Amino acid sequence: MPFSTQFPTDEDLETLLRRPRLVSVLGANVLNLLVIIWYWGQWRLLTGALLICAVLSLINSKVFEWMARRFGGGVAETVRVVFNAAGLVVGGTLLQWPVLVWVFLPYNVLWFTGLDAWNRWRMVFFLGLVDGVALWQGSDLQMLAAFSVLSLFAYLITEKHSAVMMGVLKQVLAQRERLRQAHRELQVMHERALDQEKLSSLGMMAAGVAHEINNPMSYVTSNVNWLLRDLRKVPQLPCSLQEYVDDVLPATLDGIRRVNAIVMDLRRFARGDSESFTEFNFDAELQSALRIAQGELSHCQVETDLQEIGTFVGRPQQITQVLVHLFINAGHAVTDTGRVIISSRREGDMARVEVRDTGVGMSSETMKRLFEPFFTTKPPGKGMGLGLAAAHGIVTSHGGRIEVESELQKGARFTLFLPCRPPSAS
Structure with missing residues (x-):
């Protein structure tokens, strides 16, 4: 009623x-x-x-x-x-x-x-x-x-x-x-649950599409590799073909490798299987997250200062998920003239990843509720308020923390601290 x-x-x-x-x-x-x-x-x-x-x-x-x-x-x-x-x-x-x-x-x-x-x-x-x-x-x-x-x-x-x-x-x-307020909240939660179900279906579809792309890309990679290898064996090539050997085919292989990396990242990111703690390369996961979030960062200037962090123990798929959410949130906060600055380094037994943007910033009231499930300042259709809540839960389960600094109209800074080996993995 x-x-x-x-x-x-x-x-x-x-x-x-x-x-x-x-x-x-x-x-x-x-x-x-x-x-x-x-x-x-x-x-x-x-x-x-x-x-x-x-x-x-x-x-x-x-x-x-x-x-x-x-x-x-x-x-x-x-x-x-x-x-x-x-x-x-x-x-x-x-x-x-x-x-x-x-x-x-x-x-x-x-x-x-x-x-x-x-x-x-x-x-x-x-x-x-x-x-x-x-x-x-x-x-x-x-x-x-x-x-x-x-x-x-x-x-x-x-x-x-x-x-x-x-x-x-x-x-x-x-x-x-x-x-009346409870009724409104129930309606909102119902709509967001439907959106979450849609996202889950999209994740499964993305994994299937990535799998289908992976097969023909394997043939393309193999064929281009063989073509470049055979052309290099020819003693005297015309100038037009020599250009393919020196520039065109190597650049094509580099592009193919990037496509394959993105497909692999998408397959792993969309996979819903629960992970156990395992050893992984933190820098590789950071690069993977950047590739996944590239579409949401293409409208702004991205500056990176990524120092080597090395091997870590944890759930790599979840770590990538956290990084992707931080990158995408920064991209959504800035306009076409804005900047997103990403830096990483190792501090003792901790990995430190800093994501800073020059966007609209947040008030103190917003920051207090930042990691609440379903809390979002984005317009309808742009987010459900689950990303940062999920990221906070993942980081906490790894024994880490997320620090936030922000002021209205002065951008925001998210700093991620993760131990190289979570306490629960000892």
């Missing part, structure tokens, strides 16, 4: 709390009817009372709603309270403070459903004004005290009920927002 994209604000919650006013309006009309019945025949008093009731009804409904939309609920509530206090004072003065007028005192307090900081002050003003005028005009003290105390506790009860309702509503809305 889809979630609504609109959530009530605090003002909307106050609107929900004001819905019981429909019942309050009905009660006010009943009290007005009692006033009509009580003062029927006393036309001057009845006319004045009805005029006051009509004005207050208009203010409490139409005017209040208009002001709430125009100036906000707090201003509208203050204006409403002032007019109701004035109307009650005028009505009490006109009718000489009978019981029916005093009943309106606690009844008005029940309408105090505002939740802002000024609500209690509005209640104090309301009771103070009405009681002060009633005392000044000599109203019955017992009647005044009884209805004032009743009004005070009616307000406190209403305030508590409103606070409880607000708390419950906010909890419900917070829970709804959490469910």
Whole structure:
């Protein structure tokens, strides 16, 4: 079931709390009817009372709603309270403070459903004004005290009920927002799982394509080698053929060797078999990773300073995977005018590989989540946030670490440290 994209604000919650006013309006009309019945025949008093009731009804409904939309609920509530206090004072003065007028005192307090900081002050003003005028005009003290105390506790009860309702509503809305967020995260994870399945299928297909390319390339390599060998045995070659022997065919063999190396790298990189720790040449894996990532680095300037590291113990396929991800991430971070600087050297029993770019860099908040699974700053279709998370897991399993330095608009530096022999391989 889809979630609504609109959530009530605090003002909307106050609107929900004001819905019981429909019942309050009905009660006010009943009290007005009692006033009509009580003062029927006393036309001057009845006319004045009805005029006051009509004005207050208009203010409490139409005017209040208009002001709430125009100036906000707090201003509208203050204006409403002032007019109701004035109307009650005028009505009490006109009718000489009978019981029916005093009943309106606690009844008005029940309408105090505002939740802002000024609500209690509005209640104090309301009771103070009405009681002060009633005392000044000599109203019955017992009647005044009884209805004032009743009004005070009616307000406190209403305030508590409103606070409880607000708390419950906010909890419900917070829970709804959490469910909505969880639903979005599940959708994202589902989409990324589908993408991961596609990548797995592409990896299998790449391994199959590499295998199919490998067979005809073997024939091509063998035939060109034999051709060059036979031509070199001929004592006197025409100048046009001698150029093939000296330049064309050796350059062709060099290109064939590069194609074969890339095919072998692709086959090994796409293979999903679990590896055991084995001895391997770190420099060869570094060169292999550069060849695999070459397509993602072709748009920028790549500078390398690769010193000999030598033989290491580990899982070479996984090490190549880590290096490829670091190279590709650097390539994605720079534009056509950017640079990627790759350096490697051996420091004691550790291999140090540094990948630096002149790209957009990262904020501190991004760096904190950099190795989280499925976290990515790339646009949709450019990455799933699994590369660096997988790389971090591989490096950790080898007893190494990845250090990251970056600032926004100042590029990033990833430094990989790997022991020549992982502790778990000892």
